[in-house]
Amino acid sequence: MKILLSFSLLVTLFACSEQTNSILNKYTSSDLEQIFESQQINACFTIYDLKNDAKLSYNPERLDSAYLPASTFKIINSMIALETKVIKDENEIIKWDSIDRSYANWNKDQNLKSALKYSAVWVYQELARKIGEEKMNYWVKACNYGNRNINGGIDIFWLNGDIRISANQQIDFLKKLYLNQLPFSQKNQEIVKEIMIVDQTATYTIRAKTGWAMRINNQIGWYVGYIERDKNVYFFTINMDIKNYDDAEKRKLIVSKILDHLQLTK
Template sequence: MKIKYSAFHVLAIVAILLSSCSMNNVEQDNSFKKYFDENKVNGSFALFDNGRGKFVIYNLKRDTTRILPASTFKIVNALVALQTGVITTDSTIIKWDGVQRNVSNWNQDLSLAQAFRYSSVPHFQEIARRIGRDTMQKWIDSLKYGNMKIGPAIDSFWLDNSLQVSPDEEMGLVKKLYFDQLPFRKGVQKAVRDMMLQEDNSNYTISYKTGWGFNGENHAIGWVVGWIEENRHPYFFVLNIETADPEADIPAIRLNILNGILKQKGFFEGKM
């Protein structure tokens, strides 16, 4: 079921909160709900067609509700690290602290690009400590990222619910990143875009960063934020999911939902 909103109704609800794009048309598509139901999670999804200025949303209320960013904050963490010189290039090695963790890829020295690819929490915690509280706060304020609250711990504020950001704000961030519109050097933005690239073939390229954390109710939160490009035409997306099930396979579920929705919308065939 698709519900079209009047321009007045859209502006009344989202003029302030939906800062990610200038919308000529906003549509809520409740047909996406089946993907969340099939995977037994709640959540939201938004897709922005940059060329046509068309914004499609499932669950508008959640799309504008702030939640912990989890590892999607690695986008900002990497940008700040490269901009400030704390990390010189994406090949700069961050030493492993020697603590054995349940993700085997984290138990080794990693370059920035590898740490980003493996979404290594301890390596990015070390990067945040090197950046320092004052510098990190300056950049978060500059970006107006979410509620802009670091909280007491410089190395876990994106995981402990101090920092919170809405799905819409996350989309706004990656849209600006794609177009070199963030307050970082263009080379820095390109480096982070390159690290976000997941697939590149003759039909499409898709770039994103995932996230997985727990909110104040100890519900698992999953994220995927990025863009898919076909025929040099970018479409920006953000997926957020939530479940109280401690056994839920968040990495699999979030990609199942993302791929299902994008396939329904006609992606992956190079025809968009």
């Protein structure tokens, strides 16, 4: 009995020591506060270490507040489009409708990879219309995405409709995507993870998506994703108030500064 108790104690101690090994434990919210204050942005941020079940956050009171997902919805929209076969794969060409939308990267034929990269709204609106309200509603609910409410128009609900998602819910969704635990085929989840890559080196890979709810009075910005390195993954989300274009540019800038400060991109 004593041997069993001793072994149990050792296992517990080992587990606890593993839990405190996260690189995030070397930092505090004050480290993040300095970065946000330097950029003069009202926001929240969280980063979650999957292997060590550790989290570091800034302005945690806002993490459960829900907002329009804006273009971060393109992540799930891509998987729904693939799963419902309204698009064959990431290489299928979506013909430009010749409407000038003032963005050179939008005014041309697209595929799923380029549409996500350039956040081409018209492509995802076309995909959403082809998916239809019934199937869109089914998959959003099946994924337990945000408040699961797609009211407001099938091709605009994520831009100024009723759907809302919090920073913590974004992390939960990304974690399921990384682990292939969403109710889509593994193939389709892997395709979307591949087209989400925004930076890749010999040391790390970052998969992420920006979002900017521009069609509302109190504009909101997102940058959500995760970084893989050293056989581990760190999920991150920033949600911030946006007053002008310069603020919008700070979404990725702030996250980049944080990842650098945490030694994750070095």
